[in-house]
Amino acid sequence: xxxxxxxxxxxxxxxxxxxxxxxxxxxxxxxxxxxxxxxxxxxxxxxxxxxxxxxxxxxxxxxxxxxxxxxxxxxxxxxxxxxxxxxxxxxxxxxxxxxxxxxxxxxxxxx
Amino acid sequence: xxxxxxxxxxxxxxxxxxxxxxxxxxxxxxxxxxxxxxxxxxxxxxxxxxxxxxxxxxxxxxxxxxxxxxxxxxxxxxxxxxxxxxxxxxxxxxxxxxxxxxxxxxxxxxxxx
Numbered sequence: 225x226x227x228x229x230x231x232x233x234x235x236x237x238x239x240x241x242x243x244x245x246x247x248x249x250x251x252x253x254x255x256x257x258x259x260x261x262x263x264x265x266x267x268x269x270x271x272x273x274x275x276x277x278x279x280x281x282x283x284x285x286x287x288x289x290x291x292x293x294x295x296x297x298x299x300x301x302x303x304x305x306x307x308x309x310x311x312x313x314x315x316x317x318x319x320x321x322x323x324x325x326x327x328x329x330x331x332x333x334x335x
Numbered sequence: 336x337x338x339x340x341x342x343x344x345x346x347x348x349x350x351x352x353x354x355x356x357x358x359x360x361x362x363x364x365x366x367x368x369x370x371x372x373x374x375x376x377x378x379x380x381x382x383x384x385x386x387x388x389x390x391x392x393x394x395x396x397x398x399x400x401x402x403x404x405x406x407x408x409x410x411x412x413x414x415x416x417x418x419x420x421x422x423x424x425x426x427x428x429x430x431x432x433x434x435x436x437x438x439x440x441x442x443x444x445x446x447x448x
Contacts, residue, residue, distance in 0.1 A: 228377075258436075265442040266339075266425070267378075272436065312378065322393075323437065325370075327377035 226251040230313050230326035237333055241303050245329045247313030248295040257289055257296050258323070260312040267312055270298070303333045338362070339440035341426050347446045354413040356443050358426030364438075365431040367409035369393075369401065372423040372442070384409055385431065416447045 227250045237243055247257065256274045260267035271280045273289035273296060280287050284303075289296045300307055310328040317324065342357035360367065368383040370393075380393030382401040390401050398420060402410045409428075413420055423444050427437040 260439075265344075265423075266439040267437075269436050269438075314378075322380065322383075323368075324380075325378040327375060 226315065226317055226322075226324040228313055228315050228324050228326040230311075230329050232329060233327065234330040235332070237303055237331070239303060239305060239333055239335055241333075242299065242301045243303060243331065245298040245300075245311050245313075245331070246295060247297070247326055249313075249315045249324075250294065251315050251317045251324065253318040254291070255316045255318070258314045258316065259287055259296075259298050260314065262310040262312055262328070263308075270311075300331075303331075305333050305335065307331060308333045339426055339428050339438050341424075341440040341443050343443050344441065345444050345446075347448065348413075348416050349448055350417060352413075352416050352447075354416050354445065354447075356411040356413075356424055356426075356445070358409045358411070358428075358440055359407050360409075360428040360438070361407065362428070362430075362438070363406065364428035365406070366429045367403065368427040368429075368437065369399075369409065369411045370425045370427065371395070372425055378425065381411065416445075418447050421445060421447045 231246045259270040271287045276291040284301045287298045312328045313326040314323045339360045369381040370378040372378045384390045384403045400412045425442045426440040429437050
C-alpha cells in the first residue's frame with residue numbers, strides 16, 4: 225500500500241521565521257511528488273518534483289526532492305500571516321495517475 | 336483560469352437519505368476525481384473517471400457511486416447516507432497526460448445527522 229507521511233502535523237511560528245515542512249513516502253512506481261496549499265477550501269498547486277536534487281522555487285517558497293532517501297522538503301522563508309494554511313504533499317504513482325496524499329501540515333503564522 | 340465548481344458549500348442530510356454531490360469543470364478536462372478529507376486522515380480518493388461513462392474505484396469506494404454522463408460533470412452519489420460519511424468532499428479535474436496538476440473545487444462540507 226502506498227504511503228505518504230508529512231511532519232510536523234502542525235506548526236506555529238512568528239512572522240519572519242523560516243519553516244521547513246517534511247514529506248516522506250513509500251510507494252510503488254513513483255512518478256512525481258506534488259505540493260499543494262490549502263487555505264480555505266480548495267487546495268492550490270505549488271510545485272511538482274520529478275527529479276532528485278533540482279530545487280523548485282517560487283518567491284519565498286522552495287522545494288526539493290530526494291529520490292534516494294524518499295523524501296521532499298518545502299521551505300518557506302520570511303513567513304507572513306498569509307502563509308497560514310494546510311500544506312499537502314501528494315505522490316503520483318503508476319500508470320493509473322493515482323495521487324496519494326499525506327495528512328498535511330497545518331501552519332499558523334502569528335504576528 | 337480553470338474553474339471547478341461544486342454545487343453546494345454546506346449540506347445537511349439525514350441518515351438514510353440519498354445524496355447527490357455535483358461537480359462541473361469548464362476546461363474540457365478528461366479526468367475527474369472525488370476525494371473526501373477528514374482530520375488526521377488527509378485526502379482519500381473515492382472514485383475517478385477518465386472519460387464519459389467511465390469510472391474507476393479509488394481507495395474508499397464503499398457506500399458511494401458516481402455518474403459521468405457528460406464530460407464536464409461528475410456526480411458523487413451516496414445511496415443511503417450514514418453518519419460516518421460526514422466529511423469534506425473535494426472534486427478535482429485534470430487533463431489527460433498532465434494529470435499531476437489537479438485543479439480542485441472549493442469543497443462541500445456534508446453533515447449527516
